[in-house]
Amino acid sequence: MGGGQTMQSRIKAAILGSGHISRDLYRKIDRSEFIDLELVASRNLKSEGSIEALSFSRSVSDKGIEDVIRYREEIDLVFDCTSAKAHIDNYSLLSANQLRVIDLTPSGIGIGIIPAVNIAEAKEHDNINLISCGGQSSIPILYHLCKYLRESGCIPDYVEVSSAISSKSAGMATRYNIDNYIIQTSNSISKFCKVRSKVILNINPGDPPIKMETSISVLFSGLVSEHDLLQAISKPIEYIQRYLPGYRLLVEPRLLEPHRIFCSISVAGHGHHLPAYAGNLDIITSAAIQVAHELRAEL
Amino acid sequence: MRGFVKLHDSTLRDGNHAAGHSIPLSYIQLHCDFAEKCGIHSVEVGHGNGLGASSLQVGLSPYSDEEIISTARSALNNTKLAVHVIPGFATYDSDVSPAIDYGVDIFRVGTHCTEASISYSLLDKLCSQRVEVVSALMMSHMSTKEELLSASLILQDKGVNGISIYDSAGCLDQDDVKDIISYLADNLDVQIGFHGHNNLGLAIANSFQSYISGASLIDASICGFGAGAGNTQLETLASYMEKKGIDTGLDICELFYMSDFASSTYCSIKPATDPITIACSLNGLFSGFKKHILKASKVYDVDPFLIIRDLGSKKIVAGQEDQIYVSAKSLAGSNEKINSDGGKPLSFQLINNVFPYSQVKNIDKVLFERRRFYSECSTCRDYDFDSNLLKFEINNISERGFHYYDGSRETGYGGYNPFPEKWNDLARLVISEFNLGVSSKILDIGCAKGFFVEALINNGIKDAWGTDISKYAIESASLNVRQRLFVQSGLRLPFPDKYFDFLFSLDTLQEIPFNDLPFFLKEIKRVSNKSLLLIPVPSPSSIDSFKSWSIMSECSFTKEDWLVILKDLGYNSYVSFTEIEILVN
Numbered sequence: 001m002g003g004g005q006t007m008q009s010r011i012k013a014a015i016l017g018s019g020h021i022s023r024d025l026y027r028k029i030d031r032s033e034f035i036d037l038e039l040v041a042s043r044n045l046k047s048e049g050s051i052e053a054l055s056f057s058r059s060v061s062d063k064g065i066e067d068v069i070r071y072r073e074e075i076d077l078v079f080d081c082t083s084a085k086a087h088i089d090n091y092s093l094l095s096a097n098q099l100r101v102i103d104l105t106p107s108g109i110g111i112g113i114i115p116a117v118n119i120a121e122a123k124e125h126d127n128i129n130l131i132s133c134g135g136q137s138s139i140p141i142l143y144h145l146c147k148y149l150r151e152s153g154c155i156p157d158y159v160e161v162s163s164a165i166s167s168k169s170a171g172m173a174t175r176y177n178i179d180n181y182i183i184q185t186s187n188s189i190s191k192f193c194k195v196r197s198k199v200i201l202n203i204n205p206g207d208p209p210i211k212m213e214t215s216i217s218v219l220f221s222g223l224v225s226e227h228d229l230l231q232a233i234s235k236p237i238e239y240i241q242r243y244l245p246g247y248r249l250l251v252e253p254r255l256l257e258p259h260r261i262f263c264s265i266s267v268a269g270h271g272h273h274l275p276a277y278a279g280n281l282d283i284i285t286s287a288a289i290q291v292a293h294e295l296r297a298e299l
Numbered sequence: 300m301r302g303f304v305k306l307h308d309s310t311l312r313d314g315n316h317a318a319g320h321s322i323p324l325s326y327i328q329l330h331c332d333f334a335e336k337c338g339i340h341s342v343e344v345g346h347g348n349g350l351g352a353s354s355l356q357v358g359l360s361p362y363s364d365e366e367i368i369s370t371a372r373s374a375l376n377n378t379k380l381a382v383h384v385i386p387g388f389a390t391y392d393s394d395v396s397p398a399i400d401y402g403v404d405i406f407r408v409g410t411h412c413t414e415a416s417i418s419y420s421l422l423d424k425l426c427s428q429r430v431e432v433v434s435a436l437m438m439s440h441m442s443t444k445e446e447l448l449s450a451s452l453i454l455q456d457k458g459v460n461g462i463s464i465y466d467s468a469g470c471l472d473q474d475d476v477k478d479i480i481s482y483l484a485d486n487l488d489v490q491i492g493f494h495g496h497n498n499l500g501l502a503i504a505n506s507f508q509s510y511i512s513g514a515s516l517i518d519a520s521i522c523g524f525g526a527g528a529g530n531t532q533l534e535t536l537a538s539y540m541e542k543k544g545i546d547t548g549l550d551i552c553e554l555f556y557m558s559d560f561a562s563s564t565y566c567s568i569k570p571a572t573d574p575i576t577i578a579c580s581l582n583g584l585f586s587g588f589k590k591h592i593l594k595a596s597k598v599y600d601v602d603p604f605l606i607i608r609d610l611g612s613k614k615i616v617a618g619q620e621d622q623i624y625v626s627a628k629s630l631a632g633s634n635e636k637i638n639s640d641g642g643k644p645l646s647f648q649l650i651n652n653v654f655p656y657s658q659v660k661n662i663d664k665v666l667f668e669r670r671r672f673y674s675e676c677s678t679c680r681d682y683d684f685d686s687n688l689l690k691f692e693i694n695n696i697s698e699r700g701f702h703y704y705d706g707s708r709e710t711g712y713g714g715y716n717p718f719p720e721k722w723n724d725l726a727r728l729v730i731s732e733f734n735l736g737v738s739s740k741i742l743d744i745g746c747a748k749g750f751f752v753e754a755l756i757n758n759g760i761k762d763a764w765g766t767d768i769s770k771y772a773i774e775s776a777s778l779n780v781r782q783r784l785f786v787q788s789g790l791r792l793p794f795p796d797k798y799f800d801f802l803f804s805l806d807t808l809q810e811i812p813f814n815d816l817p818f819f820l821k822e823i824k825r826v827s828n829k830s831l832l833l834i835p836v837p838s839p840s841s842i843d844s845f846k847s848w849s850i851m852s853e854c855s856f857t858k859e860d861w862l863v864i865l866k867d868l869g870y871n872s873y874v875s876f877t878e879i880e881i882l883v884n
Contacts, residue, residue, distance in 0.1 A: 183390060202619050262624060
């Protein structure tokens, strides 16, 4: 792909958009040993994010996707941080130009990747979707719980994910797209776990802001022990903690009712761009970097 | 400013919090019939948190939104049909749009008072439809009047028909209401509403004050039926307004019939201000949290008031019910329930007691003499719970190990040793009493070290099994029976329906957490054809000290209490009691 080299030690990346997600990515890419930020392409050179990009990126543009395509020879990988709607158009252009993209919008097109579950599949696709913050925080747990339940002869019947994020970390885009978030997250959970799901999002105005918290419930038939459930999810949690140490089990799996598992996670970010409470931002940007590193050998 | 008033009946929506979101459809229909007759302006129906909110998080409803709305729709003509919507629970495409098709007239779009912006995209779609839209600013006590106004002005621009101030935690008083409502009424063009909760007993006064200050859309519930402490009581408010010469448009007489009907059916448990709901109010928490707080308090053994204080400090908003469990978990272990008062050494003796069949009317049969084996344990127990390990074992039922079974008498049985002749006696007795045969399938729940299973096998039963929650006990069982025993909570038995001919639960029931009893008995009933529960109960003189005798006792009831409980829970097989007398040295 791009650049014409088969094997290289560093990825040359472009970012589409200059909002909070992009700005957090600048900092994460800056810290990465394997990624160079070649281009930040948004629609407004005067935005805070564009101005800031000058100190992180080799070039900054206000021509958006057009400039990404124009400089395609210089680029191996694109991070799309625009919007679900914009991503659909962006992807058709990127794909026509053989550019691989990691999509951080809740567009729902492209292959859904959860690093702790299916990161290996990323290599086979050119449009990699990271679902949503609720998806990144809950699916690793849910996938392994459901897998464990099925292996022990139980049947997961229904799962529910309720996330709370701080008001300060929920920008207007998040608020306008709340329905999108719910529908995409629920669809992805059902796809990964092969079970009916419901997703709830609360926005908490507390000050100081709360960390992102996600609670998970699973209804199932059969029987399990709480101890085994904890073991079933300890590996994915350790996996995520390697790239996001603030991902933490707050309530270990508990049978609140005989056929209902409940557990809860809190997600603190690295505090790169937004403060640590905005775990909802970091869980998705950290996953993006993780996936990019995975793709490195491929590029 | 005083003008017309529209009384909005939120019984079937907010009341659903109190009714576990399961007010039956037939009552919804009858309630709506009454509402028509009374001339109520509008009736709100649905899950307590509105459309699409049936969830483990808040509570599951047995009825779909469609069923509830259609039922109400068919009963209403002049009275308008309203629903509640909270973005984050419901989405436009999957919940709101279908509700428009089912014929809803009024949408109450609720958000936490500071977060109205999460409803903008919904309002953009909804306000262009031919329905009435009222924005509900919930937990209004968490905003200033200026913040409420600036949120309201944007909502007004979005095209809503009204803005309602929800006192979801029931912690405003008349001065607050006057201040907020008159300020909004002076600065907004749309109708102003007020939704009162009764945590401080001020719901009627606040609602009346809101009308005096310019609100025209006032929410109330029949019998005050609602979350936690309940809402403004509709029949009281309407009567009081009529007394003050305000035309509510309601037929008060019909309203009383409606109240009678409601209180004898779905609002049979009247909402009341109690310490929990008052504390919720003082800590600014949504009243509907009460049930979850009590449950979490039980699950994690934490003082509910500690939970309330913690949640209040985190500013938990309506919809964050999961945080109640997170909070309880974080507090678990911080309060000591067991007093170590140095107590008095106790010893005990046993009285065998037989209850004749006739005394147990609703339970199949009660029988036979039970022999106890504890008399060999001569040491006494005192209240010394210093050992952290023991505390751990006591609080973690599945971790019961050495200390409980084979530690000192201070920490448990003081040696749970086999007395084969006693167990053999018991086995022979039940085999003859219940005509058990060689091939009878038998299960002993709470089998501990499997002594009884072993005795059954020694007496010719081939197919006897045991389960216990303690891994330690089962690992300590003799090799003859180890493969017939397994570690398992009695709440979920891995057997098909009616698998066992006979099931025994010896000395176990009193150790099951009370909240789990229904599940435990249900499982017993499910997997067995017949069963026998042996339950130790205190003799009349030992009621107070019984708890100290049975260290793990979750349920120390008298036999009369047990009979009522078992009957209530639908248990219909055999039961026997052993009366225990405890002597203080």
